[in-house]
Amino acid sequence: MKVAVVLADGCEEVEALTPIDVFRRMNIQADMVGLTHQDVMGAHQIALHCDKVVDDSLLEYDCVIFPGGMGGAHALRDNDQLMELMQKRQANGQWNAAMCAAPIAFARYGLLDGHDYTCFPGIDQETKKVAPTGHFKEDITVVDPKGHIITSRGPATAMAYAFCIADTLGLDTKEIKHQMLYDFLKKNI
Template identity: 65%
Template structure:
């Protein structure tokens, strides 16, 4: 059965953080949709414009994982969207995977999804996440996968590949071949 993923974008997103996830998952045969929050035209933080495949709706409940890229403008839009909050809370209650990186864990914090769970985020953003989710457990790691909370989180633009692979692994996919094919292993050994 084909795995499914949705990456949710709003204006001001960190393009590399979201599009890397889309790219890696599609390479691995995952049906991965780009989902817009406020419309189908998305304007990234670095003047990269692209189109959403879909808009947010209750269909997000059907995906195996829903991932949020960072970018502070994007993260604020995701954080403040009550429709998205209700969907993501329902996903967690159903034991479905959620992911967020960079500044986007502030959305998960507002939604109550970090309470009692391990996570990471962009340096300095943990102050806001800790205010919104004082019972969350901040970690200074490239990526954090909290099995109990069905959460994957990561730090920032340079960790986008690690984040994408952690998402694939959360879906039960073997990332060994793609790490070799994309030279990720080579980079890890030589940087």
């Protein structure tokens, strides 16, 4: 089992690092993959160093994960190499995940067509223009098994997103949710 988080300059750092943190705590390979270079500057000026740069090896991951952040999401959206790889992944029935503003990339790639998804409030207006047959939902996380797509809303939902991805991939998250106090948070917020 292995996952990749694809990072571009302007990414939302909490959305990028939360899945990496959760999967690495579970002893699952979680690679930080730079869109065009290994050193990425987040939206809040947090410097991130990636393990590698986007290449055909994205086809080998159990899930490829996109964080939001408008600058990063637009860079992911506009990259034709990444679009081709993500379209191949969906055609192969592999899981892909995007949160916050990043579903705009999935919309351009055609991955949302006919599928359920969520995103940051207001971004749905942009995704509807590009992917009018997609079905926007206001849930914290949305899993569309037919399209092999997992989506989420924004920075505060990053942990729910990471656990949703892990659960969808068939991992047992009960212990890690307890260790990270996620079960306590869900009960008390």
